[in-house]
Amino acid sequence: MKTSILACLALALPLCASANPILESYRTAAKQENPAFKDFSAATGQKFYTTKVGALSCAACHTDSPMAAGKHASTNKEILPLAPTANPKRFTDAANVEKWFKRNCNDVLKRACTAQEKGDFMSYVLSVK
Amino acid sequence: MNSLFTPPTRLLVGRIATGLLIVLSAATSAHAEEDGKRGFFDFFRGEGSKAVAQTPAPPKYQQECASCHMAYPPGLLPPSSWQHLMSNLGKHYGTDASLAAQDATLIGNWLNTNAGTYKRVSGAPPEDRISQSDWFLRKHRAGEVPANVWTRASVRSPANCSACHSGAEQGNFNEHQVRIPG
Numbered sequence: 001m002k003t004s005i006l007a008c009l010a011l012a013l014p015l016c017a018s019a020n021p022i023l024e025s026y027r028t029a030a031k032q033e034n035p036a037f038k039d040f041s042a043a044t045g046q047k048f049y050t051t052k053v054g055a056l057s058c059a060a061c062h063t064d065s066p067m068a069a070g071k072h073a074s075t076n077k078e079i080l081p082l083a084p085t086a087n088p089k090r091f092t093d094a095a096n097v098e099k100w101f102k103r104n105c106n107d108v109l110k111r112a113c114t115a116q117e118k119g120d121f122m123s124y125v126l127s128v129k
Numbered sequence: 130m131n132s133l134f135t136p137p138t139r140l141l142v143g144r145i146a147t148g149l150l151i152v153l154s155a156a157t158s159a160h161a162e163e164d165g166k167r168g169f170f171d172f173f174r175g176e177g178s179k180a181v182a183q184t185p186a187p188p189k190y191q192q193e194c195a196s197c198h199m200a201y202p203p204g205l206l207p208p209s210s211w212q213h214l215m216s217n218l219g220k221h222y223g224t225d226a227s228l229a230a231q232d233a234t235l236i237g238n239w240l241n242t243n244a245g246t247y248k249r250v251s252g253a254p255p256e257d258r259i260s261q262s263d264w265f266l267r268k269h270r271a272g273e274v275p276a277n278v279w280t281r282a283s284v285r286s287p288a289n290c291s292a293c294h295s296g297a298e299q300g301n302f303n304e305h306q307v308r309i310p311g
Binding site (some may be wrong): 050073075076077079102103106107 | 185195196197198199223225226283284285286288289292
């Protein structure tokens with residue numbers, strides 16, 4: 001009995017340990033923004049990632065796959081992959097994540113992203129392998 | 130008889146004059162300037178090859194200013210351009226590039242210290258764009274760089290120095306190392 005409990009914990013803990021604190025902070029913010037908030041959706045995030053607003057979308061610079069290196073739409077500057085599976089530094093620095101959400105949401109949507117949008121986006125990008 | 134201008138003297142004076150003429154014309158010719166290296170004749174012009182000398186860039190410069198475009202050597206613009214750019218980061222060529230105050234100060238100081246002070250970089254170019262400077266337009270005129278180069282997917286824009294100048298971020302724009310991609 002004890003060993004099976006320990007085995008269960010051993011399986012569950014790594015999953016808990018890999019919860020991204022930045023994503024969790026957006027979860028809290030999303031609940032505050034919208035009391036009816038349920039959860040983030042990677043599928044919604046993927047749709048958001050590829051939706052064009054005018055000439056731009058996330059994919060316009062980051063390419064259709066977060067695993068691939070991207071290119072700035074105007075300058076051609078190489079952009080390292082977004083997905084942590086390809087680039088482990090991604091989504092580890094909260095200030096950096098917020099800075100780029102602020103800049104890029106303004107570029108594409110001409111407004112700030114909601115916590116829901118940020119969380120959906122992150123859920124998608126974190127899930128890509 | 131004029132003892133001062135004897136034939137041997139005249140010959141010597143003539144040879145010295147010719148020598149000086151050769152040296153001076155080589156010094157004033159534009160060709161040596163094109164080289165990124167500081168050669169003997171650069172002594173006579175004091176600009177060009179030293180335009181992109183600088184103290185090492187703070188890591189913040191690469192981090193904050195080279196995510197979307199290459200890290201431009203500060204010597205390519207005058208201090209007034211850099212100051213203008215740094216005070217208008219919210220409207221940076223169509224995007225919001227604003228920085229935390231202390232980062233902006235740190236980067237701004239480095240840019241100001243290492244900005245271009247030589248004659249050809251003295252005036253602020255239109256829109257503070259390096260690629261709109263007189264010297265840039267002259268060096269990249271249609272006879273030197275075919276107009277269709279700028280629209281190639283591998284190049285995209287004159288702001289993309291590294292497309293053809295692989296040593297651009299290190300300030301190396303040596304004409305002999307240019308490779309225009311297809």
